[in-house]
Amino acid sequence: MENVLEIKRLSKNYGDFRLKDVSFSLPEGYIMGLIGPNGAGKTTIIKLLLNLINKDGGEVRIFGRDNTRDEVAIKTRIGFVHDTPHFYEQLTLKNVKATIAPFYKNWDDGLFCCLLREFDLPAKKPFRTLSRGMKMKFALAVALSHHADFIILDEPTSGLDPVFRRELLAKLSSLIQDEKKSVLFSTHLTSDLERIADYVTFINQGEIVFSAAKDEILEKWAVVKGGNDLLDETNRMFFKGIRKREFGFEALTSDAAEARRRFVKNAIIEKASLEDIMFYLTRGANHA
Amino acid sequence: MRSLILKDLILNKKFLLWTGLLYFIYVAVFGSRIDNPRITTVFITFLCFIMPVMVFTREEKLKGTVLVCSLPATRKQIILARYVLGWLLMLGSFVLATIGILAVPGSKLGPEDLLNARIIMFALGLMALYFAILMPLLIRFGMVGFLVFLISLQVLGFITLALVSQSALKLNIRSSIAAVKNAFIFLSSNLGTPAYYALLIVVMVALNLASFACSVSIFKRKDF
Numbered sequence: 242m243e244n245v246l247e248i249k250r251l252s253k254n255y256g257d258f259r260l261k262d263v264s265f266s267l268p269e270g271y272i273m274g275l276i277g278p279n280g281a282g283k284t285t286i287i288k289l290l291l292n293l294i295n296k297d298g299g300e301v302r303i304f305g306r307d308n309t310r311d312e313v314a315i316k317t318r319i320g321f322v323h324d325t326p327h328f329y330e331q332l333t334l335k336n337v338k339a340t341i342a343p344f345y346k347n348w349d350d351g352l353f354c355c356l357l358r359e360f361d362l363p364a365k366k367p368f369r370t371l372s373r374g375m376k377m378k379f380a381l382a383v384a385l386s387h388h389a390d391f392i393i394l395d396e397p398t399s400g401l402d403p404v405f406r407r408e409l410l411a412k413l414s415s416l417i418q419d420e421k422k423s424v425l426f427s428t429h430l431t432s433d434l435e436r437i438a439d440y441v442t443f444i445n446q447g448e449i450v451f452s453a454a455k456d457e458i459l460e461k462w463a464v465v466k467g468g469n470d471l472l473d474e475t476n477r478m479f480f481k482g483i484r485k486r487e488f489g490f491e492a493l494t495s496d497a498a499e500a501r502r503r504f505v506k507n508a509i510i511e512k513a514s515l516e517d518i519m520f521y522l523t524r525g526a527n528h529a
Numbered sequence: 530m531r532s533l534i535l536k537d538l539i540l541n542k543k544f545l546l547w548t549g550l551l552y553f554i555y556v557a558v559f560g561s562r563i564d565n566p567r568i569t570t571v572f573i574t575f576l577c578f579i580m581p582v583m584v585f586t587r588e589e590k591l592k593g594t595v596l597v598c599s600l601p602a603t604r605k606q607i608i609l610a611r612y613v614l615g616w617l618l619m620l621g622s623f624v625l626a627t628i629g630i631l632a633v634p635g636s637k638l639g640p641e642d643l644l645n646a647r648i649i650m651f652a653l654g655l656m657a658l659y660f661a662i663l664m665p666l667l668i669r670f671g672m673v674g675f676l677v678f679l680i681s682l683q684v685l686g687f688i689t690l691a692l693v694s695q696s697a698l699k700l701n702i703r704s705s706i707a708a709v710k711n712a713f714i715f716l717s718s719n720l721g722t723p724a725y726y727a728l729l730i731v732v733m734v735a736l737n738l739a740s741f742a743c744s745v746s747i748f749k750r751k752d753f
Contacts, residue, residue, distance in 0.1 A: 314601075343536075
C-alpha cells in the first residue's frame, strides 16, 4: 500500500507556539481525520503541506515527492478547502472559476457545473453574497472539479448546518470509492470523523499524540468508571486522564485489554469515543 | 505564468477599465499643459508606474495571496508574473498617456517632443528605476511599502532643497548632477548612439533582474 502523504519530523516555531517533530502518513485511498482542540496545530500542518508557511525542519512527501521541490506537480493533483475560503469576494462564482481553472490541466467544466447545481450555488452571484455554508460548498466544488487525487480540508464542517455536514461527509465518502483518491480532513468535531474516517491523527499542543487506524483506536482506548478507592498510585499511572467526582472517577486508558484484566468486577469499562479521548487528553480532565 | 496574469486581468478588469479610463484622461489633460518634454516624461512615468502598484495592492486588500499560493504555481512564478504584468501595465499606460497628451487640443508638446529615442529611453530608465526599487518594498510591506517609497522620495527632495539653499553645498550638488549628466554624455559620444542605448537597456534589465531576485527571496520567506 503506497502512502499518498508522508510527514517526517516536521517542525515549525512561531515563538509562542511550536509544532514539534510531527510524523505520520496516510495510505492511498483512505480518509484521515486530523483532530485536536483549537490551537493544537492542525491548520499549521495543512499550511505546511500547501507551502503557505515555511517549515523549520522535517520532510513532507506527497505522492512520494518532496512538497517544496515538486510543488507545481503536486499541487496540480491536490484539491484544498481552507477553513475560511479565500476566494475573491467581489467576483461572481463564474469569474472565480475563470481565475482558477487555467491553473489545472484536468479542470472539468462539466463537473464544476454539475457540482454547482448539486450544491445549489448561483453561478452569477458574487462570492461575497454567499452564506458561510455556501462559501464552503463552493470551495468544495472548486476542489473537486479538477479530479484531484488528494483532497485537503481544513475544518470544512465548522459553522455548517447538520444537513450540509452530512451531505459533505457523504460526498467525501463517495470520493474514495475508487480507492485512488485520499482525503485529509482536519476538524475538532469528532462525530464527523467517527462517521467517515479510516485513520485518525490526534494532535495536541503541537505534538502528535497518536496516529492510527480509527478501528484500532476505538478498540484500544477505553473509559473506566469506578469508585475513588481504586485510584491508588499504580492505577493513576495507568490512566491517561482522570476526572474525579464525589462518588467515583472516570478515566481514560489506551490499553482497554489491560483495564479489563485489572478491574474485572469493580469498575465499568466502556469503549472510548474520539470525543472522550480528546476530552481526557486535553484540558478537560486532570492528567494522571 | 499565463494563468497568473490572466487571473490578475480578470480580477482587475472593471478597475482597469473605469479607474484606468479616468486616470488616462487626468494624465492626458495635465500632461498636455506642461511645455517641457523631460518634465512631462517624469510626470507620465511616475503616474504610469502607479498603475501596477494599484493592481498589486488590490490583491493584498482582497486577501487573495493565500489562494494564489495554494494554487499550482511556485512563489518564483508568482513574482515573475507580477513583474511581467507590472511592465505590461506601465508600458501600456505610457503609450496611452503619450497618445492622450498629443491628442488633447492645444497640447503644448508635439509628436517630435515626445516621440524621440532620447525621451523614450529617459522614460524607460525612470520606470525601470522606480519599479526596481518599489517592487521588493511592495512585496515585503504591501501598501505600507509604497507609502515608505513615496515618503522617502519626498524626504530626499526636501534634503536636496535644503542642501541647495546652503551656498557651501550648492556647488557640490550642482557639480554632482553635472557629473552624472557628463557621464551619460561621455558614454553616448564615445559608444555611439546604438551602443549607448544598448548599454542603458542592459543596465535597466540588470537592475530589474536584481530587484526580481530580491523580491523572490522576500516572498519565499513569507508565511501566510
